[in-house]
Amino acid sequence: MTSTTLRLTGIPRTTTRRELSKAAGVSTDCISLAPTDSSHNSVSTATITFGSKRAADKFRSVQRFKPAKCLGKRPNIDTEFLGLTVLSTSGDQDEVDLIAVHGLNGHAFSSWASGDRMWLRDFLPAQMPKTRIMTYGYNSSVWDKTSTTTIPEFAQGLLWAIINKRGRKECNRPIIFVCHSLGGIIVKLALNTALEDTQTAMISTVTHGIVFLATPHKGSDLACNSFLGIAAKALGVREDLILALCMNSGQLDDIENDFRLNHDGLDLATFYETKKTKIARVVSAFDHVIVERSSALLNVGADPRYPLERDHKQICKFACQHDDDYKAVCNQILRMAEVAPHAVRTRAIKKALQMPQISTMIKFGGDTLRSYSSAWSDDCTLKLR
Incomplete structure (x- = not known):
């Protein structure tokens, strides 16, 4: 059976994980509960992982007609996870914001989950108690032909979601991004775009580090595959998103060049896949390394680079906090978080001193x-x- 996770928004701030556990009939370690934002009148957002889709559907059906008291009068329940979802926070004690951005055809929760364990929710908070951990969702499905959202628009959406989520007291808080595949392209473009508007420029200033997990900085050979192109037309998928990730794409080159020019001082860590991803369930001849090593390496400064014996899908999923690959990724995040407050303060002072009036x-x-x-x-x- 495949586990299913629901997101519940609009829950009263007084609700506890124990109450949610009782209402949903699941263990508390399958639940996250955090304030949606820092405002005093804010509600809470929860994620609940059920052992099966049937159990999740039953809970959703019951709550639609007679919601449990702890859920409030009109909780919103969804599986899409679009926008920013707060998984963990210590409130005013938070020193860093961590934002995870999934890749093409991905999902803000399941892309990072292995079974019923989701490391950003279930493992990382204990190691980063003073970090607000969030995951960002956007419609990157190649199967949704009704969507016309472009990569630049995905980047704009991320940028403004961050602006709207951070209150006045949080706007100076350092940000660390964790990106899988296309998510890394979107984060780079968002940071480039941030510099074009005074309302968003601060996001660039306070971003300290990025962890890239199999990001195709130079594109992917698979996106250029003629057979894939024929299959895309036959199956009716979004060719524009696939073609944008072709090897040596002009759009990707522009994003990388602008990123190198404007963000060469960021703390970066790169992880890349070393196993082929199974494209067809039966025919192994189609197995492919989605993002080759040469494309996954950004070659900016002396950023750490780590090969992981995983395929493209599994490189961002960890079932156990004692997994060596999880430890490698987590250690890079912890290293960045430790120095981020001081590094961002220093960068802000340097930028301030460059202002003409000063x-x-x-x-x-x-x-x-x-x-x-x-x-x-x-x-x-x-x-x-």
Whole structure:
């Protein structure tokens, strides 16, 4: 049986995991419960993993007509997980935001899950108690021909989801991204795009690090495969998303060049697949390494690079926190989180000192800057004495 996870939004902040466990009939370790955002009147968001689709459908049906008291009057229950979903937070104690972005044909929860275990929800919070952990979902399905959303629009969606999620007191908080496949392309483009608007530029400034898991920076040979192209037309899938990931795509080159130019100081870690992914269940001749090593390596600075004996689908799934591959990925995230607050403060000060009005003040002996802790106002603008 395949487990199924539901997302519940609009739950009262007073609801506890124990109450949810009782209402859903599942163990508390199959549940996450966190405030949707930092506002005082915010509601909570929960994820609940059921042992089967049948059990999840039954729960959903019952709650539609007679919701349990702990769920509030009108909880919204879905399986799509679009937008940002908070999996774990310590509230005002959080020092870093971690955002996971899935890849092509992926899902904000199941792409990171192995069985009923989802490492971002079930393992990582215990190791990063002062981190708000979120997963971002977008419609990257190649089977949905009704969608016309482009890669630049996916990037814009991510950017504004982050802006809308972060309150005034959180806008200076460092961000670490964990990206699988196309997710890495979208994050790079989002950071490039952020610099084009004063309302979003701060996201670029506070982003400290990115963990890439099999991201095709230079594209994939498989996307250029003529047989795949014929199959795509025959099956009626979104050719535009597939073709955008072709090897040496002009769009990918532009994204990478802009990223190198504007974000060469970021803390990066790269993991790449070394096993072929089974494309057809019966014919092994179609097995393929989706993202070759040469495409997975960004070659920016001296970023750590790690081969994982996994295929393209399994490189972002970990069933056990004692798994060596999980430890390798987790250690890179922990390393970034440890230095992120200081690194982001330093970068912000350097950028501030490059502002023309501040350079003039220093040159002519004007007011001095406050320390970083008080130099930024609640609306993320620099304030002076």
